[in-house]
Amino acid sequence: MSLDTATVRRIAKLARIRLEDDEVTLLQTELNGILGYVEQLNEVDVTGVEPLSGGAQMAMRLRDDLLTDGDIAEAILANAPERIGPFFAVPKVVE
Amino acid sequence: MSLTDLTIAEAAAGLAAKEFSAVELAAAHNEAVAALQPRLNAFITMTPELALRQAAAADARLAAGQAGPLTGIPIAIKDLFCTAGVRTTAASKILEPFVPPYESTVTAQLLAAGAVFLGKANLDEFAMGSSNITSGYGPVENPWKRAGSDAKLVPGGSSGGSAAAVAARIAMGATGTDTGGSIRQPASFTGLAGIKPTYGRCSRFGIVAFASSLDQAGPLARTVEDCAILLGAMSGFDARDSTSAERPVPDFRAAVGRGVRGLRIGIPAEYRMDGMSGEIETLWQQGVTWLREQGAEILDISLPHTKYGLPVYYIVAPAEASSNLARYDGVRFGARVEGEDLIDMYERTRAAGFGAEVKRRIMIGTYVLSAGYYDAYYLKAQKIRALILRDFTEAFAKVDAILAPTAPSAAFAMGEKMDDPVTMYLNDVFTVPASLAGVPAMSVPAGLNAEGLPLGLQVIGRHFDEETVFAVAGALERAAGFSALPALMAGAM
Numbered sequence: 227m228s229l230d231t232a233t234v235r236r237i238a239k240l241a242r243i244r245l246e247d248d249e250v251t252l253l254q255t256e257l258n259g260i261l262g263y264v265e266q267l268n269e270v271d272v273t274g275v276e277p278l279s280g281g282a283q284m285a286m287r288l289r290d291d292l293l294t295d296g297d298i299a300e301a302i303l304a305n306a307p308e309r310i311g312p313f314f315a316v317p318k319v320v321e
Numbered sequence: 322m323s324l325t326d327l328t329i330a331e332a333a334a335g336l337a338a339k340e341f342s343a344v345e346l347a348a349a350h351n352e353a354v355a356a357l358q359p360r361l362n363a364f365i366t367m368t369p370e371l372a373l374r375q376a377a378a379a380d381a382r383l384a385a386g387q388a389g390p391l392t393g394i395p396i397a398i399k400d401l402f403c404t405a406g407v408r409t410t411a412a413s414k415i416l417e418p419f420v421p422p423y424e425s426t427v428t429a430q431l432l433a434a435g436a437v438f439l440g441k442a443n444l445d446e447f448a449m450g451s452s453n454i455t456s457g458y459g460p461v462e463n464p465w466k467r468a469g470s471d472a473k474l475v476p477g478g479s480s481g482g483s484a485a486a487v488a489a490r491i492a493m494g495a496t497g498t499d500t501g502g503s504i505r506q507p508a509s510f511t512g513l514a515g516i517k518p519t520y521g522r523c524s525r526f527g528i529v530a531f532a533s534s535l536d537q538a539g540p541l542a543r544t545v546e547d548c549a550i551l552l553g554a555m556s557g558f559d560a561r562d563s564t565s566a567e568r569p570v571p572d573f574r575a576a577v578g579r580g581v582r583g584l585r586i587g588i589p590a591e592y593r594m595d596g597m598s599g600e601i602e603t604l605w606q607q608g609v610t611w612l613r614e615q616g617a618e619i620l621d622i623s624l625p626h627t628k629y630g631l632p633v634y635y636i637v638a639p640a641e642a643s644s645n646l647a648r649y650d651g652v653r654f655g656a657r658v659e660g661e662d663l664i665d666m667y668e669r670t671r672a673a674g675f676g677a678e679v680k681r682r683i684m685i686g687t688y689v690l691s692a693g694y695y696d697a698y699y700l701k702a703q704k705i706r707a708l709i710l711r712d713f714t715e716a717f718a719k720v721d722a723i724l725a726p727t728a729p730s731a732a733f734a735m736g737e738k739m740d741d742p743v744t745m746y747l748n749d750v751f752t753v754p755a756s757l758a759g760v761p762a763m764s765v766p767a768g769l770n771a772e773g774l775p776l777g778l779q780v781i782g783r784h785f786d787e788e789t790v791f792a793v794a795g796a797l798e799r800a801a802g803f804s805a806l807p808a809l810m811a812g813a814m
Contacts, residue, residue, distance in 0.1 A: 281759030
């Protein structure tokens with residue numbers, strides 16, 4: 227399985243990373259190197275094996291559906307690149 | 322002896338006996354950091370005034386007879402742990418302006434135990450790397466040198482700044498995080514002890530996420546006992562991390578001197594890899610002899626899926642990273658680059674904010690999770706991950722701990738192994754399997770190679786049995802008597 231430049235551009239679009247033309251070729255080579263390396267996993271017979279999703283030796287714990295904090299809008303907004311009053315501000319998305 | 326040469330255990334005893342104050346201890350370390358930072362670049366942010374204020378509070382606690390296990394002990398914090406009011410970058414330009422409004426659980430526990438924070442240690446960007454070369458704030462220099470050479474060596478990664486700081490005696494210990502070897506490999510490269518505890522032992526709350534099913538916090542220090550003291554303070558249940566283990570924290574420090582008499586130690590055949598240096602093979606055999614001489618029983622074991630660990634890791638970790646790093650979009654925190662519209666703003670922000678290695682991993686992760694490829698890559702990798710866990714489960718039915726090398730080589734020079742990403746990834750071949758299985762693993766400095774560089778041995782234990790890991794590591798440490806010192810060190814320049 228080898229990626230062409232169109233696929234590299236499509237992945238970058240999905241990942242929301244802008245790529246310059248010279249980066250596409252380099253990434254194509256590097257990503258194909260990594261995908262070539264992981265190809266060896268095809269040797270392994272995984273028939274009947276349940277996938278392991280996590281490192282924890284337990285079932286996911288759910289917390290009670292309770293309010294645990296609040297009234298911290300200023301602390302949260304303190305790191306915003308741009309804000310208008312108590313809101314995060316982004317470029318206009320609706321004309 | 323200078324204050325910066327003390328171990329944590331010695332410094333705590335000295336503080337308790339009023340031989341010196343916490344402020345004196347912090348000042349000695351602040352001075353050492355200032356002297357060596359221009360050379361090592363071990364820190365991204367230094368907090369000398371904060372350290373002195375915390376030290377003054379520690380002196381008050383000591384005077385009141387209310388000292389905790391780390392009261393007055395100056396340490397470095399990997400810049401992946403959120404620290405309230407102190408900038409936290411994950412070594413990424415995308416978090417350059419980020420000042421967390423809250424404290425990570427691990428650092429909060431260290432503060433409660435009385436620790437003094439010297440600053441935020443450098444690392445590979447978002448902990449993605451094995452050399453500290455990918456930091457957005459410049460590489461870290463390893464304080465060790467090859468005999469007769471002034472070539473700058475890497476400290477390993479991703480916890481490279483933490484390792485360099487502790488090795489150079491400018492911090493007494495440090496926090497690290499380990500996703501595929503990021504505590505153990507730098508510990509091996511810098512002559513330190515470092516433990517990745519069982520997944521779930523330390524809370525991940527407030528640690529900038531890389532691969533959530535693998536990320537674990539742990540300490541680096543100059544002795545096994547110091548690691549035990551630090552890990553004791555860092556561990557414990559936290560309701561704010563859904564994978565935190567609801568278990569009591571044992572007395573790790575007491576386990577260090579327990580000895581290995583009667584323990585069964587497994588030697589995995591599959592860790593004997595093609596191309597591994599003969600020095601590492603010899604050191605491994607030396608480790609076997611040391612443990613046998615102290616009364617351990619040595620058994621040959623098999624971990625058949627070992628060689629698939631790295632390829633599984635390089636699917637699972639990027640997949641989780643691509644999801645975790647989606648939050649860096651220039652809207653709620655971090656850097657922003659303006660664009661023509663919202664999507665363009667996202668794409669320009671992420672293009673400018675992420676470095677090359679982070680982009681590569683996000684791209685691989687996006688691809689293996691994308692429609693049509695999920696089963697072939699991600700699901701298949703998760704199934705082989707299950708087989709890797711099964712290998713360990715079956716081995717631990719026969720043995721109490723496993724002995725292996727930590728890394729396939731000693732520290733390499735900046736510029737080496739950087740021809741392509743896969744060559745760099747091979748550094749983690751011996752550390753990744755324990756990460757995938759979630760079992761605890763520790764690196765102990767065990768000897769020097771022909772060039773005078775440190776080499777580590779790795780002890781791997783059962784889930785939540787860090788005590789046996791500490792017992793075996795302590796036995797190796799006593800037998801090795803590792804006393805070599807790096808070229809660049811506080812007071813030595």
